[in-house]
Amino acid sequence: VKPDRRTRDKADRATTDNCLDQRSLRVMFKLLQQGVLTNIEGCISAGKEANVYYAISPEYGHLAIKVYMTSVMPFKNRDKYMIGDRRLRHGVGKRSWKKVSKWAEKEFRNLLRVAQAGIPAPKPIKLKGVVLLMTLIGEDADAAPKLKDVDSDDAELWHSLYWQVVGNLRTLYQQCRLVHGDLSEYNLLYNAGQVIWIDFSQSVEHEHPQTFAFLRADCRNVNAFFSRKPVRILSDQELFEFITDPTITVENCERCLAALQDVANGREQPPDVDGAFQGVHIPRRLEEVLHYERNALLLRQGKLTQHDLLFATVSGMSHDLKGPKRTAGLLSDSGDGDA
Ligand code: ADP
Ligand code: MG
Numbered sequence: 001v002k003p004d005r006r007t008r009d010k011a012d013r014a015t016t017d018n019c020l021d022q023r024s025l026r027v028m029f030k031l032l033q034q035g036v037l038t039n040i041e042g043c044i045s046a047g048k049e050a051n052v053y054y055a056i057s058p059e060y061g062h063l064a065i066k067v068y069m070t071s072v073m074p075f076k077n078r079d080k081y082m083i084g085d086r087r088l089r090h091g092v093g094k095r096s097w098k099k100v101s102k103w104a105e106k107e108f109r110n111l112l113r114v115a116q117a118g119i120p121a122p123k124p125i126k127l128k129g130v131v132l133l134m135t136l137i138g139e140d141a142d143a144a145p146k147l148k149d150v151d152s153d154d155a156e157l158w159h160s161l162y163w164q165v166v167g168n169l170r171t172l173y174q175q176c177r178l179v180h181g182d183l184s185e186y187n188l189l190y191n192a193g194q195v196i197w198i199d200f201s202q203s204v205e206h207e208h209p210q211t212f213a214f215l216r217a218d219c220r221n222v223n224a225f226f227s228r229k230p231v232r233i234l235s236d237q238e239l240f241e242f243i244t245d246p247t248i249t250v251e252n253c254e255r256c257l258a259a260l261q262d263v264a265n266g267r268e269q270p271p272d273v274d275g276a277f278q279g280v281h282i283p284r285r286l287e288e289v290l291h292y293e294r295n296a297l298l299l300r301q302g303k304l305t306q307h308d309l310l311f312a313t314v315s316g317m318s319h320d321l322k323g324p325k326r327t328a329g330l331l332s333d334s335g336d337g338d339a
Helices: 004-016 022-031 073-082 097-116 155-174 209-228 236-244 252-267 275-279 292-300 313-315
Strands: 038-045 050-057 061-068 125-127 131-135 189-191 196-199
Touching: 004 097, 022 061, 022 125, 022 275, 061 097, 097 131, 155 196, 155 209, 155 236, 155 252, 209 236, 209 275, 236 252, 236 275, 236 313
Parallel strands: none
Antiparallel strands: 038 050, 050 061, 061 131, 125 131, 189 196
């Protein structure tokens, strides 16, 4: 007996509201049939935008399968992340299997870049439309907890975890040329003393017009979380400047990190929440700084502070705006770098 229209509609919707659409299911069945997977064991996470399952593969071992939802609305708001990404210039505009598979593709490619740069993250294995296979983070079959669920008051541990994140924020920006865009204790996992980075579908490249706004929000989220842990943290601005400073190199990065740790640990009080920093406009390039000459003058007259001049670090200028910085500011006595 065929279900009548009303009940059939209801049944269809039930499968798409909190579960997978027909096409994703067919992809999963095919992966089982082909023997890529021997077993899909269960659900690790059921989110609004994706479900993540745990599966076993004879070839790759324990896997996480991320299946993007094609039937929910949040994707509507995601166009803002796609602007300026050359790789994804087609297929923006309507929500569909095709469009959602662009998101999966974006995450797959970003995961490849991230793995190449040595940032701890799942290794992408296979992509079939909206179905992404990656290595499972965890001990064997046990998926690793999110950073937010790590229950410890071990100061040494939190110190290590914070500075891992700080270093990898810079690597992600400078080497992968990416900003995560949704970084928080929800998209960082904890496994065996390491912070593992996940969920790169909304990450943006440097060309994106809002790159700095996303990076600043990432810095704020990370600092807000770690400020509740037993560790001395940087201010949002110090963190942002460390990530974007073009005068820091692969060679001097370790020394800069050590200098920053001294700054953080040497303070009597933890830094204030950087409300002002979160609000200022950060120009991308020197040409964008309309009143460059005037700023330089005001700075010499003491009417502006270096804090007002964020673009100095971002653009590679010395903080007195006299010219390009020659060494990493963090490593010089004056804190300026062109001594
Ligand atoms: P979304 O937040 O868009 O739903 P995520 O990529 O953040 O998707 O995945 C949701 C959750 O699934 C994560 O918070 C994490 O707990 C789990 N998860 C995702 N990928 C993996 C993985 N490779 N290994 C272990 N757990 C994972
Ligand atoms: Mg997530």
